[in-house]
Amino acid sequence: MKNLLADRVKTLTPSTTLAITAKAKAMKAEGIDVIGLGAGEPDFNTPRNILDAAIDSMEKGLTKYTPAGGLPVLKEAIINKLQRDNNLAYTPGEVMVGVGAKHVLYTLFQVILNKGDEVIIPIPYWVSYPEQVKLAGGVPVYVEGTAEQQYKITPEQLREAITDNTKAVIINSPSNPSGMIYNQQELAALAAVAVEKDILIVSDEIYEKLVYGGITHHSIAQVSQEVKARTIVVNGVAKSHSMTGWRIGYAAGDAAIIKAMTDLASHSTSNATTTAQYAAVEAYNGSQDAVEHMRQAFEGRLATIFPKVAAIPGFSVLQPQGAFYLLPDVAEAAKHTGYESVDAFVSALLTEAKVAVIPGSGFGAPNTIRLSYATSLELLEEAVRRMDEFVKAKWQN
Structure with missing residues (x-):
């Protein structure tokens, strides 16, 4: 055979x-x-108000297909969340809803990578980054953030790792597995290198709400409009709202990339589960207690x-x-x-x-x-x- x-x-x-x-x-x-x-x-x-919203949507018969890129009402909730929490402005055409942040990242790499394109991945990294890059024909390039550096990489390390084949760098803050966070100054310094070298930034912010000791989370997309234009923010409700099994994540960024991701999703998943999307609307619009x-x-x-x-x-x-x-x-x-x-x-x-x-x-x-x-x-x-x-x-x- x-x-x-x-x-x-x-x-x-x-x-x-x-x-x-x-x-x-x-x-x-x-x-x-x-x-x-x-x-x-x-x-x-999952919080009670979110469960109730999901049940209510089902009882109202809201159980059919949705647009491949997400319910308009959910996109609006995400846009409002990004403005409220991160002071970032997006339009519906710059937001795509997927089957969890993992699927969103997978779809992103599928649409931005050609064979041989390199993606810089700081060590330690979330286990799926390298595999998703390889599945898209890309090449993971590892840069070690040592314990002495709080498991974070420096601008100098990033610059040295960039080649003519580099397409993007992944920034995961707060980090899985280290729990470390890049501060505003560190993000600005890394962003300056990305702008200088003309590479994309994939900002995985799934643990955004879980920060301690009075520390504030900052998105690298907040550094400047120039940085925001080359950043794809990836986030979702899994960790923040205890909704891991609901599988709702999103990407926000360049409209051409978002459209390509949406088109790919239309041929792979059709749409994220409708009931879960209505639950996510309540997650972002409802009480955050x-x-x-x-x-x-x-x-x-x-x-x-x-x-x-x-x-x-x-x-x-x-x-x-x-x-x-x-x-x-x-x-x-x-x-x-x-x-x-x-x-x-x-x-x-x-x-x-x-x-x-x-x-x-x-x-x-x-x-x-x-x-x-x-x-x-x-x-x-x-x-x-x-x-x-x-x-x-x-x-x-």
């Missing part, structure tokens, strides 16, 4: 986060007491568990400014507990300590692990206790 698979999928790496989460859930189903710190989703239910309640809860958990994680022998961790992840470097812990790699250490944590974390190798940072604190404080404290006990019991000088 002829080769059944297209070449483009043969090099795909499965999502590390989803794989670990699935394994932890399977162990739980077998009755094993596993604590999962892998999933990148809030543990709160639940958003702040969840943010405060995450900030409280972070304040409680951060010092405990930092105190585990062989763990070195920076305090994040946003999102809901810790990214400790555990190379020393792995070494002193007898494991040849952090991946092996993570596997032992799951099978022996019954704690599921994500190995940093999936994020381009193989000495680290990602811990999600999007679960109850009680479970978080027990998970940290188990990890601490596991390391101390196996520690060898």
Whole structure:
């Protein structure tokens, strides 16, 4: 039989986060007491007003196809949100609604990349960036943001990485997996390089609402009109409104790019789920009290568990400014507990300590692990206790 698979999928790496989460859930189903710190989703239910809006739309019979780029009323809600929260002005032709921010990013890379086009991806990175770039025929170019740089890249690093083939750079702030945030000055400096070198900016702002310590989120598109013109802002309701399963994200930016994305969506998904779109209208237009309640809860958990994680022998961790992840470097812990790699250490944590974390190798940072604190404080404290006990019991000088 002829080769059944297209070449483009043969090099795909499965999502590390989803794989670990699935394994932890399977162990739980077998009755094993596993604590999962892998999933990148809030543990709160979707707020009541949003659920009610979805039910109301269904009862009114609003269950048919929508325009491929999103309901006009949702586009208007997104436009109002961008103006209200980010002081950014867009028209309906500059906004496209997709099946979650992940699908929006996938569609974006499909329409902007030709074979061999390079996309600069800061390390550590969200696991799907490189795979989506490769699927579009592009080439990921990695630039490391070290712990000494708070896992952020510098303008000098960006400039050095740009070649004649560079099409875009991805900026993810607040970051998954590090939780770090670029401030206004840092964004302006990176934007200046993008303008100078005439490249696009893909600004993934999905964790925008989850910021702590009085820090304010800034979009790189706010730097100037010139920067805004070359920036595609990607966001959605998944993290901010605890709507991960509803699958509603959006892109805002250049009208020609947005039209191409919409045209592609018309041949792939037709439209994002209609009921979910009406729910998202309420998410953006309705009360934001639940958003702040969840943010405060995450900030409280972070304040409680951060010092405990930092105190585990062989763990070195920076305090994040946003999102809901810790990214400790555990190379020393792995070494002193007898494991040849952090991946092996993570596997032992799951099978022996019954704690599921994500190995940093999936994020381009193989000495680290990602811990999600999007679960109850009680479970978080027990998970940290188990990890601490596991390391101390196996520690060898």
